[in-house]
Amino acid sequence: MTRTTTDPYAAPDFGDDHPDQRASTVGHPQDLLTIEVRTGVDGTTVELAGEVDLVTAPLLHDRVMTVLDQVPGLDQAARRMVLDMRQVSFLGSSGLAVLVELRTAAQRRDVRLQLVTTSRAVLRPLIATGLIELFEVSAEPIDS
Numbered sequence: 001m002t003r004t005t006t007d008p009y010a011a012p013d014f015g016d017d018h019p020d021q022r023a024s025t026v027g028h029p030q031d032l033l034t035i036e037v038r039t040g041v042d043g044t045t046v047e048l049a050g051e052v053d054l055v056t057a058p059l060l061h062d063r064v065m066t067v068l069d070q071v072p073g074l075d076q077a078a079r080r081m082v083l084d085m086r087q088v089s090f091l092g093s094s095g096l097a098v099l100v101e102l103r104t105a106a107q108r109r110d111v112r113l114q115l116v117t118t119s120r121a122v123l124r125p126l127i128a129t130g131l132i133e134l135f136e137v138s139a140e141p142i143d144s
Contacts, residue, residue, distance in 0.1 A: 033048065033050040033060065034050055035060065037063070039067075043081060044082070045081075046083050046084065047084045048060070048083065048085050049087035050088065050090075051092075052088055052090065052092065052095030053092040053095060054094040060098055061098045065102070065105060067081070068109055068111060079109075079111045080114070081111050082114045083099075083114070083116065085115055085116060085122045087119075088121060088122050089121050091125050096126070099131070099135070103134055103135065112136070113135070113136070115135045115138075116140060118139045
């Protein structure tokens with residue numbers, strides 16, 4: 001098998017008749033997780049849609065850290081971040097680890113971090129690991 005691509009997300013080419021060819025595309029992180037950031041006077045909302053796993057967790061980490069790095073210049077009312085995870089379809093261990101890192105980073109910056117979700121795909125791993133106790137979790141954003 002020869003790999004001629006420089007794409008780090010490309011799976012090996014086993015040939016058209018190989019059974020593993022059906023899973024030959026892993027995809028780019030931005031294709032698997034959509035992240036939209038909205039900032040207003042009452043804080044920042046980060047809307048997530050898709051999968052938060054080993055492939056996409058670094059993208060989530062980098063994007064939210066970039067937003068958190070802008071916080072020192074904000075007034076107290078804007079020191080609130082909502083991670084809207086209602087459209088997340090999968091939350092793996094890498095995603096859980098990133099959420100804990102983001103919580104720590106938010107606390108260091110005196111930012112109130114809130115997770116918004118009704119998704120079983122998000123709630124179940126948070127509950128099973130006991131991490132739900134670390135976060136403010138609600139079905140809808142809670143006003144400051």
